[in-house]
Amino acid sequence: MALILGLKNTTSQTVLANGLINLGSAYRRYCRRTTNGLPTFASNGTSVTLNGSGIYHITTTLVGTGTAAGVLTAQLYENGVAIPGAISSSTITTANTELRTLVIDYYIKVDSECVLGNWTVAPKTLTLVNTDAGATYTNVLFNVDKVVG
Numbered sequence: 001m002a003l004i005l006g007l008k009n010t011t012s013q014t015v016l017a018n019g020l021i022n023l024g025s026a027y028r029r030y031c032r033r034t035t036n037g038l039p040t041f042a043s044n045g046t047s048v049t050l051n052g053s054g055i056y057h058i059t060t061t062l063v064g065t066g067t068a069a070g071v072l073t074a075q076l077y078e079n080g081v082a083i084p085g086a087i088s089s090s091t092i093t094t095a096n097t098e099l100r101t102l103v104i105d106y107y108i109k110v111d112s113e114c115v116l117g118n119w120t121v122a123p124k125t126l127t128l129v130n131t132d133a134g135a136t137y138t139n140v141l142f143n144v145d146k147v148v149g
Contacts (some may be wrong), residue, residue, distance in 0.1 A: 003146040004030050005041040005048065007145050014136045020046045021028065021062070021074060021128040023142045036121060041144060042091065049125045053112045058086075060128060062147045064137035066092035078124050082131070089132070094148040096136065099142020104128075110149075 010025025022045055031040045034052040042049040051057055058076065066072050069092055076086035088102035113122045128142070 002030075002084040003032060003040050004028060005043065007043060007140075007142040009049070009140040010138070011117050011139050012136060013140075014134065016134050017130065017132060019130050021130055021140060022046055023048065023128065023140055027105060031063050031076075034121065039148060040121075047107035047125050047127045048144060049123050050108065050110045050144070051121060052121045052146065052149065053110050053121045054146050056106070056108045056110065057145045058106045058108055058126065059141075059143045060104045061139075061141045062088075062128070062137055063099055063139040064102070064135045065097065065099050066095055067134035067136060068095045072100050072102065072135050073130070074104065075129050075131045076104050076106055077127045078108065080125075080127075081126040082129070089129070092133075099138070102142075107147075116126055 006028035008027050018060045038051040040052045071089050073089035076083050086106040088104050090100035111121050
């Protein structure tokens, strides 16, 4: 049985360059405890932590505009590091007037590791970062499906 987490934020938010995008709150959740007793997914508004080993499918859709002409860009980060290829961008020619839809679709693998002779899961924390010019996002959808494990 698949485990899912769906977050959405329909409140307008202005995000500076290299700022975290607020993912919002859960609108769908089917979660179980991991072998370590932690919830499979933990979220706090700006991040999602994957606590169980396995493969997760991440799909995020953002609607926004630039606060200045330039490139509207959102990128998925894992443990504070940009994930190459997990990025979406669109050019804005007139600030605050052109709405663009950005989509990121990516798979994340969470492994177990041996720490001091004990097997444990190395959790991964995911964030969305507005990597170029300032932007205003009016709709953010962040879905996580645990597909393997």
